[in-house]
Amino acid sequence: MPAHRKRPMADFSTLGLSERLMQGLAKAQFTQPTPIQVEAIPYVMQGRDLMGLAQTGTGKTLAFGLPLLHRLLGVGHPPPPRTIRALILAPTRELVTQIATNLELFTKGTPVKVVTITGGASINRQTERLARGADIMVATPGRLIDLLDRNAVVLDHTGYLVLDEADQMLDMGFIHSLRKIARFLPLKRQTLLFSATMPKLIEELAHTYLREPVKVQVAPPGKPVEKIAQGVHFTPQGDKAKLLESYLQKHPGEQALVFGRTKHGSEKLMKLLVSWGFKAGSIHGNKSQNQRDRTLTEFRDGSLDVLVATDVAARGIDIPGVRHVYNYDMPNVPENYVHRIGRTARAGAEGSAVAFVAPAEMEEFRAVEKLLKQPIPVIGGAPWAADIVAAAPRPGQKPRQGGRPKTGAKPQGKPQAKAQPKPQGAAKAHPRAGRPAGAPGGHAAPKRAARGPRRGDAARG
Template sequence: MTGFADLGLSPKILKALEKTTLKQPTPIQAEAIPHIMRGADLMGLAQTGTGKTAAFGLPLLHRLLDIGHPPGPKNVRALILAPTRELTTQIKDNLEIFTKGTPVKVTMVVGGASLFKQAQALSKGTDVLVATPGRLIDLLERGDVSLEKCGYLVLDEADHMLDMGFIHSLRKIAKHIPLKRQTLLFSATMPKDIEEIAETYLRNPVRVQVAPPGKPVERIVQGVHYIPNGDKAKLLEEYLKKHPGEQALVFGRTKHGSEKLAKLLAAWGFKVGSIHGNKSQNQRDRTLTEFRSGELDVLVATDVAARGIDIPTVRHVYNYDLPNVPENYVHRIGRTARAGAEGTAVAFCSPAEMGELQAIEKVMKKPIPVIGGAPWAADVVAAAPKPGQNRGQRPGRPGGQKPGAKPPVPGAKRAGGAKPQGSQRPQGGKPGGGSFAPRRSAGGGQGNRRPG
């Protein structure tokens, strides 16, 4: 088996690695590092949680160590772009571990933090700048940073950057970087737009792919529960109660809906926090710190948490709302089963979300096992409110209840004896959480799998 020492990395980096949990290179690391160290442009395809940060970070740091003198004022030697603050923070934290005991300096700039302090941090220059596109453009326009001597460009989670509309920002930033550079692109999926970016910004790139796009983590036991929108909050409560003391990540579609759901769960006695785009960077960092330390059992989040958050203690992922982008489902559930652990992922599917579910299953090339309810009939799907309409997703008011009222128990009759939306309620709708614990056999979970 190939070890990090066999890849030709600097002794200083190998010494720093000895103090980490990284003992053997993952497949993406073993394949990508030699190409990067010889200076080739590279397009790396690998799912979340496979060690992409070390795959580009270790050889990049190795090459920077050879320079031997500090960068000039405001200069940047290597630029790493990532789509979210959380992913940017994680990359920076990992690189600082790898550079311990070396003169290599790592700096981070993200939105939501002091622009003045970030400009100060860049005034003396930095070896590696990890940035979100928007904040970097702010600093470039102010003249607080120069990319004229940047010899390395890394685009991490490139597909997510496209989803978030950063293609125009990327074009602006690339104009500031010399054409003579090494460019590395890492992505979990390969839509047509990513191919076009690779053709535009990479020169004769080596392509490294270690897992088919869309294939979910092997140790994650998945399931879908068909449930009317108005009953989702109560169903989530029942699932959470079946796994006390085990950390859960709950994904919502909107910032407002996620915050409302978090407040509702808190009112029901759960230790819960939330992160989304309406939170300041300090609030998001504090909540993630509390979740990592175990002070919180439940984290409700939008897709800002779908990538780049590595919390090994997360045992359960609940897709309270299914994602609009099917590939994001794979990233969401990849937040569990980290570092060799097992995990479960439950998708809640209302009639209006059948299209999203079918798109997810198409990406994964297999159906998600049904653990509650039954697929919605075509006439029920056709009658369901479409995205953007009032779909009853306000967690505090399922079924039109008054503010503060608890959602009805799934299957319970409403006022006047009416059941939820006629015959739309699937049979067998009680949560299967009791029998849906991760399998602890040597072979791990069964069902849909992908290499970890």
């Protein structure tokens, strides 16, 4: 990729944006561009393919959105039916909504149409909207493929492709979806890729879909915002709920985002916090899109003080009021830690992030510190000893049961008589069991391997 020279800090008036966009920026009270906007916008305005590396909360949406709108505002005629001029792909519904909301600040009163395409919404209604064409589509890969399969949208006239939070799309298993979508796009297009981290797959993705891109990097990949005060509290898993309560009580009225590992666990924690008197809500994959949107709206307008979420929200929440992030459960992917805590200290504000680490999570915690290339300050407890870590069940595992009792321990319950094998000819089938294995003429039914969800299915749409 061509070398990139850092540009001196500038204001929006020096970036060549149209007067209409300048008026929109002033109305939205955006006075100073962020570093990623200063570095990226001139190249995008020139029509260059671009790879932008920047941490979350640094203004990447306007870095690609403003020059895109600058081009589209000058077109002057509506798009043909079922076609779109610019495609923006994002990994989650929340991020799709966030991007569209930011763009619509500048398209009100203009002929530029922005449509959002995600799962959890009526595909028939989306098909009807696309029948009239659109200037910008912001979509999740899964639902877009559904529409392509129905021939409800064509990408032959799509001159701009933006892959936002590309690293998370790969983490969620969307690489095959991206390859399929790319086959529908014209070769002659401008492609922009934005990512918070730079794994090897991102380099391969950029090499495949970008043409002689310029690389813009305003912070080392995986480095969190400097204004986030980080800390770790070592605590047993069973003590986390009460510990969280004590932290929340220290900052009454300040908004906090709590990240859990599972949908069930996050919902259970939310209900516990509500029972303790906190104004809490939750978003995760088991919630409908309407429920998720309603909860985010309540969190955004201050009706909720605490939001419990799985990683579905790690890159889809842009709420300036979030002051505290609690990693109730450590993430399985270390990069997700950076995305989680990036939900605070937005737009230059300050924030704090505390990780609760149980013995079984020490491996995940060490992986996070390795990614950050620095230790996280200990603000409670002490790192777990190796023998305690080794004895702790891994997340999702049940503690071992039924082991040999210690010497002198009384057996629990009545002892069960040891079953005696019956003669082969005496085997009698249970009405639901079918013919038993080993019976004359019978065959043991092969066990069917449990099939887990394909990677990316849970995030589809």
